[in-house]
Amino acid sequence: MDPRTLQFVIPLLIILPLLYFRMRRSLKPQRLKPQMLLVRPAIIIVRAGVAMAASPPRPEDIFWFVLAALAGAAAGWYWGKLTQLHLHPEDGTVMSTSSQAGMLVLIVLVLFRYGIRAGVGLEHAAMHLDVALITDVSITFSALLFSARGLEIYLRAQKLLQATS
Numbered sequence: 001m002d003p004r005t006l007q008f009v010i011p012l013l014i015i016l017p018l019l020y021f022r023m024r025r026s027l028k029p030q031r032l033k034p035q036m037l038l039v040r041p042a043i044i045i046v047r048a049g050v051a052m053a054a055s056p057p058r059p060e061d062i063f064w065f066v067l068a069a070l071a072g073a074a075a076g077w078y079w080g081k082l083t084q085l086h087l088h089p090e091d092g093t094v095m096s097t098s099s100q101a102g103m104l105v106l107i108v109l110v111l112f113r114y115g116i117r118a119g120v121g122l123e124h125a126a127m128h129l130d131v132a133l134i135t136d137v138s139i140t141f142s143a144l145l146f147s148a149r150g151l152e153i154y155l156r157a158q159k160l161l162q163a164t165s
Helices: 003-026 036-053 059-083 098-126 132-165
Strands: 084-087 096-097
Touching: 036 132, 059 098, 059 132, 084 098, 084 132, 096 132
Parallel strands: none
Antiparallel strands: 084 096
């Protein structure tokens, strides 16, 4: 098999089973730690900032970062809304169950990222694409996606806990 083909097939063979097992696990009720829903996004945003500080964006590229941030935040909020929350009947802890639609959002995003990566990897020279810009915009989108998801779930978990107190 051609090494270029293997470059795309092997990651796909790794990603698909991982997505399958993640989907199976997330469709079962899991204990939620509301305080961690704020810590993880903070870590993600700091890491994204550090990664992008190595090559700061040019002022003319700010539009793409704002667009990626808004799209990431909207997709993350939507994904968070699709997560079902309920209280455990015995100990009163918050339990979360992802929906199939939420997992579909994740699968679409992974496949979109994989397709963009494959297309840019093959055609970036011919299309005169700035790979660093695409990478930084992708980091911005992902950081806001997971941060907005965590914030949305945290806010609903707090309301749920306060309603039962």
